[in-house]
Amino acid sequence: MNAVNQTQISRVCHIVKGEVVEGAELEYGPAHARFTTPALKLDDLVWSRQAPGPAFDTPLDEILDILGELGRWLERDPEGLVRQALENAIRNNPMHPRVMQRSYEMMPRIFDRERLMVQIDNELGGKTAVDGWKPVTNLLSGRSAAMRAFPARILHIIAGNAPGVAAVSIARGAVTKAVNLIKLPSNDLFTAPAILRGLSAVAPGHALARSFSAAYWRGGDDKVESLLMRPQFFDKLAAWGGDATLRSAKNYICPGFELVSFDPKTSISMIGREAFASDELLAEVADKAAADATLVEQLACASSRYQFVEGTQEQADRFAELLQQRMGTERQLASAEGRPVPGHLREEIDGLRVMPDYYRIWGDYSGSGLVVRSEEPVDFHPEFRVVNVVPVKDLRDALRFVNVATQTVSLFPDERKIELRDLLASAGAQRVTCIGASGGMEGGLAHDGFLPLARLVRWINDEG
Amino acid sequence: MSPKRKFLLDLIDKPDEAFNICESELGPLRLAAAQELFEERVQQIPLLKHRAEEAGISRIERYEDLVPLLFAHTTYKSYPASFVEKGQWERLLKWLDALSVPDLSGVDMSGVSNVDEWLDRLWAADHRVLATSGSSGKCSFLNHTAGDQDNKRRHFKYAAAWPVQAASKDRPVFWMGQVKGPNSAVEAGQFAMANWGREGAIFTLTQEPLRISEVSRMAAMRKRMADGSATPEEIAAFETESAVKGARGNEEMRTFADQVLDHRHEPIYLIGFWAQHLAIIERARERGIADGDFHPNSIIGAGGGVKGIPLPPDYKERVNTFYGNVLRPGLYAMTELSQPMPRCERGHYHIPPGLIVLLLDDSGEKLLDPVGLQSGRFAFLDLAYEGRWGGLITGDKVTVDFASKCECGRHGPVIHDSITRYTQLGQEDNIGCAGTIDAYIRGAIA
Numbered sequence: 001m002n003a004v005n006q007t008q009i010s011r012v013c014h015i016v017k018g019e020v021v022e023g024a025e026l027e028y029g030p031a032h033a034r035f036t037t038p039a040l041k042l043d044d045l046v047w048s049r050q051a052p053g054p055a056f057d058t059p060l061d062e063i064l065d066i067l068g069e070l071g072r073w074l075e076r077d078p079e080g081l082v083r084q085a086l087e088n089a090i091r092n093n094p095m096h097p098r099v100m101q102r103s104y105e106m107m108p109r110i111f112d113r114e115r116l117m118v119q120i121d122n123e124l125g126g127k128t129a130v131d132g133w134k135p136v137t138n139l140l141s142g143r144s145a146a147m148r149a150f151p152a153r154i155l156h157i158i159a160g161n162a163p164g165v166a167a168v169s170i171a172r173g174a175v176t177k178a179v180n181l182i183k184l185p186s187n188d189l190f191t192a193p194a195i196l197r198g199l200s201a202v203a204p205g206h207a208l209a210r211s212f213s214a215a216y217w218r219g220g221d222d223k224v225e226s227l228l229m230r231p232q233f234f235d236k237l238a239a240w241g242g243d244a245t246l247r248s249a250k251n252y253i254c255p256g257f258e259l260v261s262f263d264p265k266t267s268i269s270m271i272g273r274e275a276f277a278s279d280e281l282l283a284e285v286a287d288k289a290a291a292d293a294t295l296v297e298q299l300a301c302a303s304s305r306y307q308f309v310e311g312t313q314e315q316a317d318r319f320a321e322l323l324q325q326r327m328g329t330e331r332q333l334a335s336a337e338g339r340p341v342p343g344h345l346r347e348e349i350d351g352l353r354v355m356p357d358y359y360r361i362w363g364d365y366s367g368s369g370l371v372v373r374s375e376e377p378v379d380f381h382p383e384f385r386v387v388n389v390v391p392v393k394d395l396r397d398a399l400r401f402v403n404v405a406t407q408t409v410s411l412f413p414d415e416r417k418i419e420l421r422d423l424l425a426s427a428g429a430q431r432v433t434c435i436g437a438s439g440g441m442e443g444g445l446a447h448d449g450f451l452p453l454a455r456l457v458r459w460i461n462d463e464g
Numbered sequence: 465m466s467p468k469r470k471f472l473l474d475l476i477d478k479p480d481e482a483f484n485i486c487e488s489e490l491g492p493l494r495l496a497a498a499q500e501l502f503e504e505r506v507q508q509i510p511l512l513k514h515r516a517e518e519a520g521i522s523r524i525e526r527y528e529d530l531v532p533l534l535f536a537h538t539t540y541k542s543y544p545a546s547f548v549e550k551g552q553w554e555r556l557l558k559w560l561d562a563l564s565v566p567d568l569s570g571v572d573m574s575g576v577s578n579v580d581e582w583l584d585r586l587w588a589a590d591h592r593v594l595a596t597s598g599s600s601g602k603c604s605f606l607n608h609t610a611g612d613q614d615n616k617r618r619h620f621k622y623a624a625a626w627p628v629q630a631a632s633k634d635r636p637v638f639w640m641g642q643v644k645g646p647n648s649a650v651e652a653g654q655f656a657m658a659n660w661g662r663e664g665a666i667f668t669l670t671q672e673p674l675r676i677s678e679v680s681r682m683a684a685m686r687k688r689m690a691d692g693s694a695t696p697e698e699i700a701a702f703e704t705e706s707a708v709k710g711a712r713g714n715e716e717m718r719t720f721a722d723q724v725l726d727h728r729h730e731p732i733y734l735i736g737f738w739a740q741h742l743a744i745i746e747r748a749r750e751r752g753i754a755d756g757d758f759h760p761n762s763i764i765g766a767g768g769g770v771k772g773i774p775l776p777p778d779y780k781e782r783v784n785t786f787y788g789n790v791l792r793p794g795l796y797a798m799t800e801l802s803q804p805m806p807r808c809e810r811g812h813y814h815i816p817p818g819l820i821v822l823l824l825d826d827s828g829e830k831l832l833d834p835v836g837l838q839s840g841r842f843a844f845l846d847l848a849y850e851g852r853w854g855g856l857i858t859g860d861k862v863t864v865d866f867a868s869k870c871e872c873g874r875h876g877p878v879i880h881d882s883i884t885r886y887t888q889l890g891q892e893d894n895i896g897c898a899g900t901i902d903a904y905i906r907g908a909i910a
Contacts, residue, residue, distance in 0.1 A: 343828045344536070347857075351542020354511050354562040358544065358555070376546045379602065403692060428692075 010035040012189045015196040016044045018209035037216045046233040053179035054207035056151045060127045064113045069202040071111035085190035095297050096335035110167040118444035123453035124149045144464035149457040151177035152235040159240035160188030161299050176457050182214040220248035231256030260455045265301035265407035270395050273310040274413045285412050286322035288436025292410045293387045294334035295439045302408045302438045305382040307389050308398035316391035320371045324362035327369025338367030341384045348380040404428035410438045468497040469847045473818040479622045483814040484874040494820050499524040508565050509853050528831050534843050534855040540604035553582050564607040578677035583646045594648050595676045596799050608851035615848050616802040620655040625793040626806040636665035636727050640736030645674025648799035660733045669720045721747035731761035741766050741783040756788025763791045800856050802848045810871040812878035820845040823864045828857045839863045859886045
């Protein structure tokens with residue numbers, strides 16, 4: 001029976017300007033995860049520039065009311081769509097089912113009015129510029145002028161590794177009043193359509209609902225993307241990018257069609273020598289470092305993968321051992337047991353066993369946590385709850401391993417952030433946190449080095 | 465070499481018989497030889513011992529017992545890249561030693577300044593270490609002994625053009641790869657010349673030795689470009705150098721293509737990559753030479769990984785049409801394998817007695833049932849190696865026909881001519897926010 005279930009073909013629906021479109025004209029996916037979609041009608045997926053988008057002039061308060069309703073609808077899940085999306089995500093995602101479930105439980109909060117207002121205040125300077133033209137009164141010439149955070153036309157290429165990505169993208173598109181086409185990722189075909197169906201359920205036919213479409217096509221398909229990715233139809237490509245996504249998208253980026261890239265990132269931790277002050281403190285720091293490493297089962301960009309320890313090899317080994325012991329702990333966004341380390345990574349790690357003088361390994365391949373200590377960062381990408389601990393004489397020695405692909409640096413002790421944060425930022429890092437706080441990403445702060453809402457609108461002047 | 469293995473390997477001297485032994489006869493012999501080999505190697509190679517202990521395997525009684533003992537192809541490049549970047553040659557030696565049967569600790573590495581010199585020292589001490597081209601930026605190093613190389617040369621002599629033509633040293637040989645250097649493609653060229661070449665009629669595309677340090681220098685430069693320590697002018701110099709090399713290569717290719725075309729009316733031996741054949745066709749078009757104008761007894765081989773080289777979709781048809789009715793032996797080979805598999809008249813690859821083919825599931829963890837047609841990950845135990853453990857899981861997806869007879873009438877199982885790389889199968893477009901963006905910052909995207 002299992003075999004039958006595995007080969008069952010999923011039916012994916014499209015959302016076209018708020019309306020559900022069913023159909024199974026097209027079929028995609030690898031043998032074990034086939035799915036069908038309706039035929040792709042490109043004409044229906046673009047909004048003419050000859051008319052403003054449906055919600056361009058909808059008051060923000062009205063939008064926030066609807067989003068609040070949407071959050072409650074997602075909690076209630078009256079049509080079972082959220083459950084279906086969750087089940088699908090569990091099937092197609094390496095994330096542990098319990099962690100996936102808790103991620104889904106956190107989703108409604110993304111649509112909270114208060115939370116969204118903080119983002120609007122911090123990123124767009126308040127709602128005046130969203131709802132209309134905000135006067136600019138301090139020009140040197142004395143001219144009168146106004147600016148509006150004008151709604152944009154956004155093509156979203158979203159990531160499918162966490163359901164929050166679909167929700168956050170929809171929330172951002174909604175509060176900026178944009179028109180939005182979401183390209184569904186094959187690893188999360190159901191979350192965005194479920195949220196958009198919720199939007200139509202709580203506000204049938206409303207301008208906000210009509211501002212959203214979601215469809216699947218194979219990422220990088222020239223026949224689709226060369227037609228859609230044009231400044232005549234869209235202003236922005238908001239891409240949560242895998243390599244392949246951006247490889248394809250770069251062909252189409254041009255003046256008038258801008259890339260807003262949430263690109264793949266790696267995160268690290270830095271453990272200062274102060275951690276070795278006592279055994280209790282070291283254990284506490286290791287526990288927090290373990291939380292950073294296992295965050296979202298180490299599937300997120302903010303999950304710590306390399307941890308630089310200021311001390312001798314022996315000290316790094318002491319830390320590594322404690323770290324490994326604390327990795328198998330159930331946390332809000334981490335399971336205790338993880339999922340088995342896949343073959344390709346096992347092979348890499350087994351290769352290291354050839355050199356016991358150079359590498360030391362704690363833990364096994366069960367997936368609950370494995371730590372490799374080495375003199376230099378390992379050449380492979382640590383994932384599936386694998387952490388690479390590297391001793392350094394001075395935390396500044398770790399700066400050469402920081403580049404623009406480094407998102408979060410979680411650091412102990414807190415006060416050394418002051419010494420290191422400018423250097424880290426200069427090297428390319430985008431976020432410095434206390435150890436254990438990698439997961440505290442919050443709306444209203446910068447993301448990957450920029451303010452997303454400010455990039456997702458077009459700043460237009462009315463000059464006197 | 466242990467006797468049970470030697471017996472199986474020596475069968476290749478009579479290839480028509482060697483490739484026609486039924487599985488029921490070969491199976492027990494292979495298992496016994498595998499046990500003989502395992503018993504010896506498990507004492508010599510720590511990683512094999514670790515694997516055996518972890519899986520609780522003390523004897524090879526079934527093919528399943530071999531699966532946990534196979535190394536990944538990445539094992540042979542598991543050294544930290546910093547060993548090469550920082551010139552830590554003693555450490556690199558120690559790493560290779562741990563994967564080798566012979567003791568390498570006595571090889572003197574003092575004064576070595578690059579990886580070619582490191583390899584030279586090993587060769588000078590008769591450790592014939594092969595390096596891969598390192599298209600991923602990091603070379604694999606695989607030790608093999610002089611005896612391993614002799615066995616491989618013999619295997620090529622009898623198997624390389626089986627069953628279409630037996631080797632005799634009487635024809636012009638055209639070799640499109642390098643002819644000097646510690647690399648299996650170079651080795652194959654040397655074997656071709658030794659086994660087929662007529663005195664004075666050996667043509668090579670280049671006499672420049674393959675420099676592995678060149679490969680690692682380029683990899684190191686790409687890394688420096690990624691971490692931002694390369695200056696704009698260094699990047700410009702690097703890009704210019706690559707362009708100059710490309711242009712010089714084109715000029716050499718044109719001269720070589722002329723030599724091939726000048727000999728097209730006698731039986732020649734010509735092996736190269738698909739892209740190189742396309743270059744010969746281009747030159748032939750310029751000279752107005754029509755399709756199918758080659759001597760029918762010519763041996764023409766095309767292949768090699770297509771490793772990211774953009775080729776027109778019909779490249780195979782173009783090459784086949786151009787050479788027309790010639791002899792086309794085929795060989796399924798790779799650096800890690802000393803007993804490549806020749807292709808029969810029906811286009812299926814036959815397995816030599818000294819090679820145990822293990823077809824695994826996609827993840828490389830379970831042995832697939834040996835019934836009917838099965839597709840999966842290609843793994844093997846090459847019983848020939850004296851220099852290292854010959855058990856390996858590859859990145860190739862193959863289809864094996866386990867039927868007792870091949871369509872050609874000989875005994876099976878055989879491998880179909882539909883080999884693909886797992887990494888090339890087309891990544892499903894799963895997108896995540898975690899990962900590395902080395903590719904972008906290296907400049908590969910911009």
